[in-house]
Amino acid sequence: MSAIPSGAVNVLAGDERAAQIEAPDDLDAINKLYRERRWSDGLPVVPPTAARVDRMLRCTRRARDEIVAKVAPGFGAATIERIAINAVLAGCDAEYLPLLIAAVDAVAAPEFNLQGIQATTNPVAIWIIVNGPVARRLEINGTFNCIGEGAWANATIGRALRLILRNVGGALPGDMDRATQGSPGKYTFCCAENEDANPWQPLHVERGFAPGCSTVTVVGAEGTMNMNSHCKDGPELLRVIADTMIHPPSNEYTHGGEPWIMIGPEHAEILQHAGLSKADVKQNLWELSKMPARCQSAKDLARTRDSRTQELGDIGPDTLLPISQRPEDIGIIVAGGPGTHSVYVPCFGNSYAVTREITAAE
Amino acid sequence: MAKRGITALTICSTAFITLGRAQASALGRPNLPIAVIAHPFGLRSRDEVRQMAETCVDDVANLVSKGGPA
Numbered sequence: 001m002s003a004i005p006s007g008a009v010n011v012l013a014g015d016e017r018a019a020q021i022e023a024p025d026d027l028d029a030i031n032k033l034y035r036e037r038r039w040s041d042g043l044p045v046v047p048p049t050a051a052r053v054d055r056m057l058r059c060t061r062r063a064r065d066e067i068v069a070k071v072a073p074g075f076g077a078a079t080i081e082r083i084a085i086n087a088v089l090a091g092c093d094a095e096y097l098p099l100l101i102a103a104v105d106a107v108a109a110p111e112f113n114l115q116g117i118q119a120t121t122n123p124v125a126i127w128i129i130v131n132g133p134v135a136r137r138l139e140i141n142g143t144f145n146c147i148g149e150g151a152w153a154n155a156t157i158g159r160a161l162r163l164i165l166r167n168v169g170g171a172l173p174g175d176m177d178r179a180t181q182g183s184p185g186k187y188t189f190c191c192a193e194n195e196d197a198n199p200w201q202p203l204h205v206e207r208g209f210a211p212g213c214s215t216v217t218v219v220g221a222e223g224t225m226n227m228n229s230h231c232k233d234g235p236e237l238l239r240v241i242a243d244t245m246i247h248p249p250s251n252e253y254t255h256g257g258e259p260w261i262m263i264g265p266e267h268a269e270i271l272q273h274a275g276l277s278k279a280d281v282k283q284n285l286w287e288l289s290k291m292p293a294r295c296q297s298a299k300d301l302a303r304t305r306d307s308r309t310q311e312l313g314d315i316g317p318d319t320l321l322p323i324s325q326r327p328e329d330i331g332i333i334v335a336g337g338p339g340t341h342s343v344y345v346p347c348f349g350n351s352y353a354v355t356r357e358i359t360a361a362e
Numbered sequence: 363m364a365k366r367g368i369t370a371l372t373i374c375s376t377a378f379i380t381l382g383r384a385q386a387s388a389l390g391r392p393n394l395p396i397a398v399i400a401h402p403f404g405l406r407s408r409d410e411v412r413q414m415a416e417t418c419v420d421d422v423a424n425l426v427s428k429g430g431p432a
Contacts, residue, residue: 075388119381
């Protein structure tokens with residue numbers, strides 16, 4: 001069997017084609033090879049044979065050798081071909097390729113700070129949010145268990161991006177990826193917004209795209225904190241969400257971040273019935289989640305002063321620290337199925353979400 | 363900075379040396395001087411950190427002179 005290596009940083013910084021290697025026509029042997037060379041995320045892979053990669057590439061009009069981005073921290077070149085190879089490895093359907101190309105372009109935007117995200121000790125994973133018609137067409141789950149297991153597209157798209165970050169970006173745990181513990185989201189973290197259950201504008205429209213556009217948004221996400229509340233009162237619900245957001249050892253309070261809330265459809269309905277727009281929700285959460293600086297340890301407070309004095313002026317123990325610079329920096333999507341749950345997704349801090357349109361030309 | 367002709371070196375702690383070397387190489391400066399100091403700083407007093415600085419200051423100066431402009 002002929003298989004194509006997945007990317008090898010420092011060797012593939014330019015647009016050269018991936019070299020083919022000969023391997024036994026045996027799944028176990030291929031996986032042994034990938035395991036030995038650290039070309040996988042720890043799970044078995046689909047062998048990226050030339051035929052499979054070619055089949056994947058038929059779903060894009062872009063040139064095989066075109067470089068979409070240089071991926072930090074190793075700055076390997078993410079060519080269309082290398083993105084396709086890693087998509088095959090992850091088990092993606094060929095139709096997922098344009099979305100994946102847009103996601104790679106998004107993570108390379110300067111404001112996303114991929115260098116920091118890839119090399120940090122923080123557990124930050126990259127959360128992919130899909131909006132628009134493509135979510136339904138590719139069956140990307142935005143309802144029951146949308147960030148859990150079970151949906152092929154969610155699982156393999158998130159996994160493919162992680163493989164690109166490792167194999168092209170060179171972020172191997174313990175080497176250039178310095179995560180102290182990491183997080184399960186580093187295997188895969190992808191969902192659609194549940195636009196049908198969203199009483200407000202969907203995320204991509206809020207961020208300036210037409211309702212009929214398909215987009216991918218990437219978020220530097222520390223993890224997930226579930227909030228199960230049977231509260232039926234909008235303002236009270238916002239209070240308990242804000243109380244959950246307050247946590248002293250937080251990159252958000254230290255640096256001023258971009259926290260995200262994945263609001264369950266039932267909670268969204270309660271907030272809408274209370275007459276709250278999405279902007280109202282953000283404003284209220286921003287006010288209610290202000291935290292007295294004295295809640296932080298002395299050392300962390302010193303770090304906060306270093307990072308936010310220019311923004312907030314003198315910071316004393318009684319200063320109320322906002323979780324983000326501006327209320328509108330709080331990200332909100334509506335996702336999930338029926339149930340009294342919403343999810344707080346704390347962010348990396350020095351990173352801002354990026355949205356890219358998934359175009360036919362991808 | 364080195365590519366712009368400005369003398370540069372990196373000081374990094376032992377826990378980050380793999381990242382430092384790999385990234386210098388990826389950025390086209392495999393010979394970038396890197397001064398390595400003990401990790402972590404967390405429980406060290408200001409005086410202890412000062413002592414660490416004094417023990418490595420000559421090495422840092424030597425690396426700067428070796429590194430020179432690109």
